[in-house]
Amino acid sequence: MCLETAKHMARHWDVEIVTTCARETLTWHNAYPSGETTVQGVPVRRFPVARERQPAIFDRLSARVSKRLPNDAELERAWMEAQGPAVPALAAYVAEARTDFDAFYFYTYLYATTYFALPGVRERAALFPLAHDEWPLRMGLWDEFFRLPRAVVALGVDERHLLERRFGNLSNLFTEIATGIEGPSVAPEPDRFRARHTGGKPFLLYLGRVDLAKNCDELIADYLALPVGERANLPLVLAGPLQMAVPPDPTIVALGEVEETTKWDALAACEALVIPSQYESMSYVALEAWSVARPVLASGRSSVLIGQCRRSGGGVWYANRAEFAALVESRLFGKADALGAQGHRYATAHFAWEAIERQHLNLASRIFGGT
Numbered sequence: 001m002c003l004e005t006a007k008h009m010a011r012h013w014d015v016e017i018v019t020t021c022a023r024e025t026l027t028w029h030n031a032y033p034s035g036e037t038t039v040q041g042v043p044v045r046r047f048p049v050a051r052e053r054q055p056a057i058f059d060r061l062s063a064r065v066s067k068r069l070p071n072d073a074e075l076e077r078a079w080m081e082a083q084g085p086a087v088p089a090l091a092a093y094v095a096e097a098r099t100d101f102d103a104f105y106f107y108t109y110l111y112a113t114t115y116f117a118l119p120g121v122r123e124r125a126a127l128f129p130l131a132h133d134e135w136p137l138r139m140g141l142w143d144e145f146f147r148l149p150r151a152v153v154a155l156g157v158d159e160r161h162l163l164e165r166r167f168g169n170l171s172n173l174f175t176e177i178a179t180g181i182e183g184p185s186v187a188p189e190p191d192r193f194r195a196r197h198t199g200g201k202p203f204l205l206y207l208g209r210v211d212l213a214k215n216c217d218e219l220i221a222d223y224l225a226l227p228v229g230e231r232a233n234l235p236l237v238l239a240g241p242l243q244m245a246v247p248p249d250p251t252i253v254a255l256g257e258v259e260e261t262t263k264w265d266a267l268a269a270c271e272a273l274v275i276p277s278q279y280e281s282m283s284y285v286a287l288e289a290w291s292v293a294r295p296v297l298a299s300g301r302s303s304v305l306i307g308q309c310r311r312s313g314g315g316v317w318y319a320n321r322a323e324f325a326a327l328v329e330s331r332l333f334g335k336a337d338a339l340g341a342q343g344h345r346y347a348t349a350h351f352a353w354e355a356i357e358r359q360h361l362n363l364a365s366r367i368f369g370g371t
Contacts, residue, residue: 002107006042017044027052028085047090058082070140095120103368125149132279151367155282158304180353183291190269203235205270211243219276222324268292280304290314290343295336314343
């Protein structure tokens with residue numbers, strides 16, 4: 001999301017992305033070389049993570065903090081330091097460059113890079129929290145932090161309402177700026193994907209990190225509970241970095257991370273995109289599915305996903321395994337294509353990048369004095 005915004009706003013501004021050398025969020029292991037590079041035409045400056053996260057230690061600390069919300073300031077600060085990524089050089093660079101840039105965008109609220117770097121440039125900062133209704137948002141240390149930046153920007157009405165419930169009257173909760181969606185650069189070839197990966201069969205698609213934090217274990221369990229014959233005719237394709245074990249089963253196709261062309265082929269080919277995640281601020285992958293007129297089957301535990309599906313008419317949601325099975329076996333009540341078409345109309349009308357760019361320009365003009 002940060003990269004996509006930077007790519008488009010580079011038409012109007014000089015931009016630079018400041019980030020880490022890590023590629024995954026479990027340990028923050030340095031995978032990329034430090035220093036300056038270019039990604040999809042955008043200048044990127046990477047800093048090495050000074051200390052990897054220890055998952056077992058961090059999980060035990062998280063369990064302690066979540067049971068003592070929201071007023072153990074010392075413990076919450078320790079949690080943030082353990083959460084990471086620990087990149088003091090990044091925070092130092094941001095502080096030193098505070099007069100070199102008119103504005104600093106921070107994505108997301110949850111990580112140490114934002115927590116330690118934002119205060120140094122608070123008067124020039126816009127925070128895009130990407131907030132979910134999850135226990136870390138209830139930590140007391142955010143009460144003051146969310147009032148530091150010049151602007152707090154929600155991605156949509158659902159996130160805005162969440163922030164208003166959590167923090168009350170945030171005078172700097174300036175606006176809602178969604179993310180834009182472009183769709184594929186070349187026409188997808190759905191038949192090519194089905195021929196290569198599912199033996200020509202229709203399939204359910206999960207796209208993104210295959211991770212416990214995304215409830216992928218529950219998705220797999222719900223899917224494996226379907227009758228064998230149903231699964232044989234409708235495989236489950238997992239496309240994204242594998243950060244958890246996937247049970248060996250002939251009806252589950254775990255591709256790992258895929259190229260953009262393969263991603264768009266998969267989206268255009270799928271019977272439905274399944275989003276099991278409980279915690280979303282706004283689902284970008286749902287917009288991608290709708291951009292190629294495919295429907296979404298979403299977790300009913302996410303009010304954000306329910307809101308997106310309702311407003312778009314592009315998806316349905318399930319509250320439990322029985323509802324998941326009913327929707328899959330009925331092919332979304334026989335309305336998969338109609339739902340996808342409605343989602344396409346919605347995404348086209350509300351998430352074109354031209355309109356999103358204007359929203360960012362307005363933010364800069366009204367808050368930071370830019371043009």
